[in-house]
Amino acid sequence: MKIICTTLNAKYIHTNIAIRYLKAFAKPEFDIDIVEFTIKDPTINIVTDLIQRKPDLIGFSCYIWNIEETIKVIKMIKKIDSSIRIVFGGPEVTYDVVDWMEQVPEVDFIVIGEGEETFKQLLQQLHNKEINYTEVKGIAYREDGKVRITPQSNKIDLRELPSPFRFEEDIPQLTKRVTYIETSRGCPFSCQFCLSSIEVGVSYFDREKIKDDIRYLMSNGAKTIKFVDRTFNISRSYALEMFRFLIDEHVPGTVFQFEITADIMRPEVIEFLNQEAPKGLFRFEIGVQSTNDFTNELVMRKQNFEKLTRTVTMVKEGGKIDQHLDLIAGLPEEDYFSFRKTFNDVFALRPEELQLGFLKMLRGTGLRIRADEHQYIYMDHSPYEILGNNVLSFQDIIKIKQVEDVLEKYWNDHRMDHTVEYLVNHFPTPFDFFQEFGAYWESQGWAKIGHQLEDLFKRLQQFLQFIEFNDLETVIGLMKLDYLSKAKYKPRKPWWEPTLDKKERADMYQTILQKPSIVGENFANLHLNERELYKHTLVEKIPFDLTTYLNFEKIEASNTIMIVYFNAAQEKANFFHLNNEIKAF
Template identity: 45%
Template sequence: MNLLFVGINSKFIHTNLAIRYLYTYLKEDFKVDFTEFTIKDQQEDVTSHILDLNPTHVGFSCYIWNIQYISSIVKQLKRKDPALKILLGGPEVSYDTGHWFNTLPIDYLIYGEGELATKRLFSSLKNGYPALDEIPQLAYRNGQEIHINPCEEAVDFQALPTPYRLRRDFKQLKNRIQYIETSRGCPFKCSYCMASLENNVRHFDHEKVKEEIRFLMEHGAKVFKFLDRTFNIRLDYALDMFKFIIEEHHPGTQFQFEITADILDPQIIDYLNKYAPKNLIRFEIGIQSTNELTNRLILRKQNLEILTNNIIKIQKGGKIDLHLDLIAGLPKETYDSFIKTFNDVFYLKPHELQLGFLKMLRGTKIRKEANLYNYVYDENPPYEIIKHDDISEREIHDIHLAEEMLEKYWNSHRFDRTMNYIFDTHFHEAYYQFFEQFGKFYDEHYEQINHQLYELCTRLLGFWKHYGYHNEGELKSLIIVDYLTYHKTRPKKWYDNTITQFDSKQSKNKLIRLLLNHNLIDVDANTLYKYAQVEILSIHPNTYVEGTYIYVKLYHPHNRNHFIIDYQKLNL
């Protein structure tokens, strides 16, 4: 019996922790291996590779974003080798079990936490007495019938070997995200979330977790993402782990945590603001909605005043990057109330604001109650909302357009100066309105959203001209600075100077001579003439004060500084 566990990741930088747990838990008793692919790999290549390994049993780790890909692979495998036994596990197949047996040629399915059930299944098959009805959390075929066995106690974490020390992973540690589990379960009952179905929070041994992080850092790991649903549920543990990370992190590492902001203890905020190095720690905070009725309906308890104050305190510390989440399409969230939710949260100016759309996940309370709100949603993964009683399909479409602009122009951080100028001067506290209006313009005038950076620049400027907003020259100046700042080498020039009298190479050289003669820039002449990009701006890119400014950007291999000089200082 040859067992093979398969992980299908969305990107190469991701790692599948589930199949590593299964591999390390079973390898002492079985001939077992694991392999990984991404959803971008050719399915025929994946199928061939799996069969080349000669497994008798293949298990897949299933999620909403890979289940359609896996479904196709399973069908291909069964066509090529009907004797091959297929096992599915993971959150996407843990509910509506009969559906998967009815639609896919699978033999076994394990729902919920999988380590114990998987080991018992293969122990039974290996020893030749498949008393399958005695194996908890197992679903299986028996002729034309599907049997679903009841659940039992969860695995003892002490019995799980570490999945983090596999030698075969060492070469890729620095290039891939390391997913760290310090607990399983969630204390909250949000009706849209599968984590709400497992309210019993259980913690791993914290000292062992630290040892694994030390080991991974020593072998080159750079990015750590903690899988805990609410990392700060226990003050003592959270504070201890933050102290460990701050005191023992290696240069260049980053640690990401999902936290609940309105229960974040002031001790943690004060400690991080005082001791955390900048860019070491990143918080993901799910706000989802600021509509009180909506939050009550989805069983989401959050104190928005405390949440907002805590976020502001963290931002004032300047140490932690914040990633805030919203969900469009929640119950009783109208189009207008969603705009208010968006503007309430964007006002905090997070490093990233992720605008997601409600997904009617199998097993969740909200999916079971879909008829209460007349939800219409895609029947295929990821089961995204189309409309409900209080928000139309067209309104959802418009929010999608806004989300595309949010990703390209805010979350990308390619246009930081320009975006802040737009919101400070033209769309103050009307953040959503800008993104949607720009999205509609984009949708009407351009066929595709993925473009080179210079195209994003020209299209933002085109939007500004189309609606006749004033201060076009100032906006163009800021777009130019953002464009030049983003590049590490001298980029293609798609623009003319905002002040037309400075257009020629001779003008650039004349300006450099003037800067050197007036001692206004501490860079040698050869570097300036060879590596400098010189532009004339009609606004100061940091203060937004209108005037005439010389902007010098260096593209020297070892000097990429920039300089801003008030043109009046040349005394011309």
């Protein structure tokens, strides 16, 4: 048989570990071709590629982000060649199996749950002359016009699974794409909105095999390795051992990402990381979801926010690890004002990224099964996002989506750290700043168009002028600081009108050329000639003392001449001001 395993990834940089496990487990009896696409690829292009490979069977790895596009692909394939067998697997089709088989008649089989052993058993039966599907554990198929389901087997011994990373055809892509790796399966918690809550217990892969895989990946150029364990730090000793290994044997330039449960992380583990981990080696993703205790109780989520705060704060103070914190809007009994508090509670921790997501009623989860208890309405098709419930209206959801839009652009992308930090302290709460700005953003129609970097600064200024913000000059000064600190080269046309005219700038440059020490010793040591001064520096007025602000993050009103030198060799901006050197970014 000619067998293909494929999926539609959300982005090109993603890879799918599931189909690689299927390929590795099926060897040596079956040789499987791995083919990956993205959900952005035109359906006809995907179908053309697959059909030209002349497969007898195609297995699709299905998730909420790709199921609708995947169905379009297989319907077209079946029209072209109905003899090609189609197999679905993955978390999206593991639940409501009969419903999937009835809705999508083009699917011949569904592999339920862990797929490695089941998929191989299915291939063996299809290869036999006398087929007996009851010998395959955990599949759905059709017989006499009815859907049949075979019982699932016990969980696979993960220690015996072959590596999914040793395929030569993957090596050229390792530097360009995210590599996913798992050291365990299952989750010890029972959060009712999550598919992992359905699984019982946690099982582990062989540690030494995992370490060998990581060595192999790094030696072949892998740059971003993301652990998909639901709770990487459930075992303190295991997490410490892996952290120690990664610190000792990492290749410079490699980044490791983990999903951790912050409130169970011991201070001594964080202290170890703060002392031993190189800056930028690790990145933590932490699901907070809600700080409403009653809401967490309703979804069977155990969380100690005080301990979570301690962990996030200690990690942040260590300055070694970036943190990505998640919130979910729409959990039971969390209305708009409760979610506002949740947002402010978490934003107070100042994570490097704060992702604001919306509840998805995933198939098989307890929350979907009991949706009527909280009067949930939600999308019929993936991603099954909620449209409202008994305490959160659709209009409330629209307002929170406005927050999400500007939060992503102005906080998570770190284009205006100084500016946003100042602004959120001059509104009733951080949430109120993002909400007011987000509502204005939508009212201007900006949510429907693209944006250059300069546009983001102009639009924030326009919003602040619209609400008649009472300290606009200071904010514009901070915006200039943010804009220039991110620039590698002198901007040809900044987004603001210059505060100095040509003659004032020329006079100032002549003064600096005659006596560069007035800008400070370090500036004088640059030994810039007239041409270099004009080409690589920018002079601008700001309304606060730059020294005080950069050293103490305190605004003191003072007319300051800021001189910015754009270092082409270092690709960064250096900030000075007359008579007193400030600092270099």
